[in-house]
Amino acid sequence: MLFNLLETVNKKHPFTVLSAHCDIPCKIYDPITAQLAVLTMIRMVDLLTDLDDKKDLSLNDRAQFSRLVNEKESHGNKVKEEIRVIWGDYIKQPQLDAYPEIHELVHSIMLGTSAAKQHIDKGVTLALLGEVNRFAEIFWATKGIETFSAISPYPPEQELVYPKLNSTTN
Amino acid sequence: MFGFSIVKASGDSMSPAVKSGAYLLIKHRLHYKVNDIVHVHHALYGHMVKRIVSLHMNNTYHIAGDNAASLSIAQMGIIENTQILGKVRVVINPSR
Numbered sequence: 001m002l003f004n005l006l007e008t009v010n011k012k013h014p015f016t017v018l019s020a021h022c023d024i025p026c027k028i029y030d031p032i033t034a035q036l037a038v039l040t041m042i043r044m045v046d047l048l049t050d051l052d053d054k055k056d057l058s059l060n061d062r063a064q065f066s067r068l069v070n071e072k073e074s075h076g077n078k079v080k081e082e083i084r085v086i087w088g089d090y091i092k093q094p095q096l097d098a099y100p101e102i103h104e105l106v107h108s109i110m111l112g113t114s115a116a117k118q119h120i121d122k123g124v125t126l127a128l129l130g131e132v133n134r135f136a137e138i139f140w141a142t143k144g145i146e147t148f149s150a151i152s153p154y155p156p157e158q159e160l161v162y163p164k165l166n167s168t169t170n
Numbered sequence: 171m172f173g174f175s176i177v178k179a180s181g182d183s184m185s186p187a188v189k190s191g192a193y194l195l196i197k198h199r200l201h202y203k204v205n206d207i208v209h210v211h212h213a214l215y216g217h218m219v220k221r222i223v224s225l226h227m228n229n230t231y232h233i234a235g236d237n238a239a240s241l242s243i244a245q246m247g248i249i250e251n252t253q254i255l256g257k258v259r260v261v262i263n264p265s266r
Contacts, residue, residue: 015177
């Protein structure tokens with residue numbers, strides 16, 4: 001009864017609304033950030049390998065080594081963060097029913113990213129890219145958007161999964 | 171009126187204590203304690219209703235939703251006493 005009375009008052013003189021929402025419902029999700037972060041990790045491994053080929057490292061080379069490792073590390077964290085957000089916030093029961101592999105895939109991406117951070121190993125980062133691309137493929141499929149694979153037009157020139165989006169211009 | 175205000179809650183992060191659509195009677199206080207459900211004005215997230223989960227020596231707080239899917243304690247950060255506009259004294263949940 002009291003609730004109904006307050007409802008009537010609220011219709012004429014709305015009360016301040018306090019948010020008790022579970023999260024900010026921005027609905028902006030795109031796996032491309034994670035994909036680009038893996039590409040960056042691969043690129044860092046390539047540049048680190050170039051340094052390894054040098055006989056003696058100058059002071060600048062050593063500074064560069066430090067920067068490259070740091071970038072590889074931070075982009076690994078970005079991969080994990082981006083995948084976790086899509087998995088935790090966007091993926092719900094209907095997507096899990098359609099793609100039951102998602103949980104295992106995400107867990108594997110977490111482990112693969114840790115391995116890619118721990119080592120300077122191109123094979124490990126390429127395997128990680130394969131898994132993140134598969135995640136992107138599933139993500140776009142859940143939205144009913146087809147995908148295609150193409151080589152990124154910049155180093156390290158690896159295959160990425162892209163969504164086939166309709167152009168807004170003629 | 172008498173330091174009280176009435177507000178309406180939207181969302182389920184405090185359910186079942188505060189259901190979406192509930193009316194809340196808020197009373198301003200000088201100090202709050204752990205487990206109080208409070209009206210917070212957050213710089214990033216605006217006006218929200220959350221529960222105090224920890225109180226610190228310098229009169230700052232950490233807040234959280236009752237549900238696991240709520241914004242995390244870390245996301246909401248440290249809350250100053252001045253950001254807490256009152257304690258929820260009465261909850262009038264929708265009957266359905």
